[in-house]
Amino acid sequence: MKKRTKEILDILDQQFGTEYKCYLNYETPWQLLAATMLSAQCTDARVNIVTKDLFQKYTSPGDIAAADLKELEEDIRPTGFYHNKAKNLIACMKDIHEKYHDEVPSTLEELTSLAGVGRKTANVIRGNIYHDPSVVVDTHVKRISRRLGFTTNEDPEKIEQDLMKELPKDHWILYNIQIIQFGRTICTARSPKCGECSLQKYCEEYKIKGKV
DNA sequence: CTCCCGATAT
């Protein structure tokens, strides 16, 4: 690992801690899967509001699989993209229930074969549930990894590979968790708080623009 | 590349 990279990771560890704390609320693996599916282009805070009621109403994958489409759409409407998300949730949970007997699969291939589950969601499950080292590239990781100069790519899969080369395996999951927190509070997309940023000297965008 | 889409911050 480069010295510069270690310095950045040390600062992240110190500022955001080293606890594997997921910011989507869930009790069981299938609930994390559902919550992550709902989190596309939506704040995790809003997902948590929706899932609080959702997981009381539907208490198993089979419950979601058997749900009425229109009713489920209304249940998840505030998260946006609700037609697609409801349809995918039903199809996905039907597979979890019937094909996998209520167990969430653990391989990238099995996970991404589920409706509405792409690479990002699959890696969240692998990392948080099965503790398999995996790099999750979401909107925060993409933006901040580019600002930190860990990648110059736009494509999430290429960014994933760049990060796997850049970061030690035991920090892959932690990096994602820390960057989300960092991205929500300081290194935001629109008007980042560069004045309070502990990583300012490492920021490629700050170097160019003086302020992002 | 385009579409899906409500809620909030700027």
Add this chain to the structure above:
DNA sequence: ATATCAGGAG
């Protein structure tokens, strides 16, 4: 008014 939010599929 518009950009953005733990993306994925056709």
